[in-house]
């Protein structure tokens with residue numbers, strides 16, 4: 220059985236929980252208290268050199284980090300990963316978009332908003348993050364105007380990856396109703412078999428008001 224190194228309010232980790240639920244795959248959980256610095260312990264840095272969750276340990280002891288790489292690995296041979304090499308490359312286009320654009324904007328604004336850090340950030344930085352978030356939502360809304368899912372017409376790990384932070388964008392003060400195609404796609408994702416609706420606010424962790432070490 221695989222082990223998931225997890226931190227419950229992490230939507231990067233939620234991506235893996237969602238895929239595992241949809242694969243109906245059992246797994247063990249090891250919680251990492253990232254704001255208390257547990258990610259920086261040598262034992263965890265040996266699992267993920269960045270000190271971040273999610274990471275997984277396979278049954279044979281090998282480890283893997285980075286949410287999108289983990290999704291790609293776990294989805295092998297399943298309906299959530301297209302077989303065609305062009306479609307796989309298109310899928311990586313969206314996984315990279317998520318890693319480069321969404322994590323730096325929508326995810327960051329949500330983290331700062333929910334943990335009270337927004338007030339400690341320079342106004343110019345916050346407005347740049349907000350503008351970047353709106354740009355991300357505009358791009359997605361345009362892309363989703365004429366198709367059901369991000370890659371081809373089927374639900375894939377690209378949708379899982381993008382969904383994780385985008386569906387909670389309002390927790391970062393972003394106006395999702397301004398993006399009707401994104402809203403409809405969110406409902407489509409929620410209607411998939413074995414959808415996992417459970418997410419966790421940062422407020423379950425009193426240490427989340429701290430800066431990451």
Ligand SMILES: N[C@@H](CCC(=O)N[C@@H](CS)C(=O)NCC(=O)O)C(=O)O
Nearest residue numbers: 229231253270271272273285286431
């Ligand atoms: N690019 C990474 C980002 C992972 C990440 O930022 N994880 C956060 C939680 S959402 C974390 O564990 N941060 C702790 C740290 O960076 O020390 C991924 O997609 O997995």
